[in-house]
Amino acid sequence: MARKTGSHSQITGPKVRAAASKLFARHGFAAVSMRQIAGEVGVQAGALYLYTPDKQTLLFDLMREHMDELLAAWDQQDKGVDPLSQLEAFVRFHIGFHLDRPDEVFIAYMELRNLAQDNFIVIESLRKRYEDVLERILHQGQQAGVFTVPDTKLAMMALIAMLTGVNTWYREGGRLSRDKIEEIYWDMTRKAVAG
Amino acid sequence: MARKTGSHSQITGPKVRAAASKLFARHGFAAVSMRQIAGEVGVQAGALYLYTPDKQTLLFDLMREHMDELLAAWDQQDKGVDPLSQLEAFVRFHIGFHLDRPDEVFIAYMELRNLAQDNFIVIESLRKRYEDVLERILHQGQQAGVFTVPDTKLAMMALIAMLTGVNTWYREGGRLSRDKIEEIYWDMTRKAVAG
């Protein structure tokens, strides 16, 4: 078979990111070598540096892209006007979005400590923007007398931790459908913030 | 000042574990070198191997000890007989125990993927024993008609994720006292599993 030549940058670039995402999620950023990533892609280690200036930037780009997608997806989400509808929309959105991207989610939560200082600040501010979405919903519901949350920030953190936790045990084709899982988590959430 | 001589093994051993715990939690197992640990203890890298056969065992021992302590502490905990009292005891115990040991908790959750296969099995079985404690409480409450949890396993995972999440944002001397935090989390938990 003839050796392939010519430009592959539009194919290889995404493959590098996909391989890095998979390997970082499985083994952790620090435990994965550039050679391993290259092996997964099917190129030599040196070739990776056509697509990223260094390993740190590769991690940062993965995390930033994930957070950007998260915020953009929420903006485009159908959500009601009253706090209860918005909270339900948030719960279902959060679970669905996170279950669709287990590797990226894992990296976004686990590899914060491996970000360089400047990069960390950027990712943290994106995360804060997402947390603010939920906190605002809780605050509005509290003001409207629909929810009883003595501390909206604390309730926000508790709910996000609970919802994101789905990723730690969910397996494709498991006992419960995704819709059923969303249903149960929504039920717990609704009751937890009730009067 | 005279150079100290003689045995320090009863001091240095625990110092090695404390240093490893701190550094693994801050930077991750894979990102921490034996030289860094030695530097934190105040010895040379080679001296560490008097206290652990290798880096992997050092991680494993930290995690196993943490899980053993967790299970032992729960066994000695005051807990009522009815499901509601037991659930409250569990919530307060879990938050208190975990806030007392932020580094160990972080390691126990983040470094599972860096355990060798055999070691992973041991830690996972200890974790399962702890999860079973909560699942059993939920099951008993459901049977007794005190709780309304359609799926006890799922509710158990949701609650543990929510409770452990306290560690991600709690800072000593923060806005809320630990007792107040336990109070709020117990309130959310109680409502989430209510009828």
Next chain:
DNA sequence: GTCTATAGAAAGATAGAC
């Protein structure tokens, strides 16, 4: 019990051929 020194492997990143 701890040190210095080092073996041996592997890491991130770069240079230059093709």
Next chain:
DNA sequence: GTCTATCTTTCTATAGAC
């Protein structure tokens, strides 16, 4: 665009002096 080859650094772990 990718390869091979390599520089330089750093790693885990061990050996032997004190």
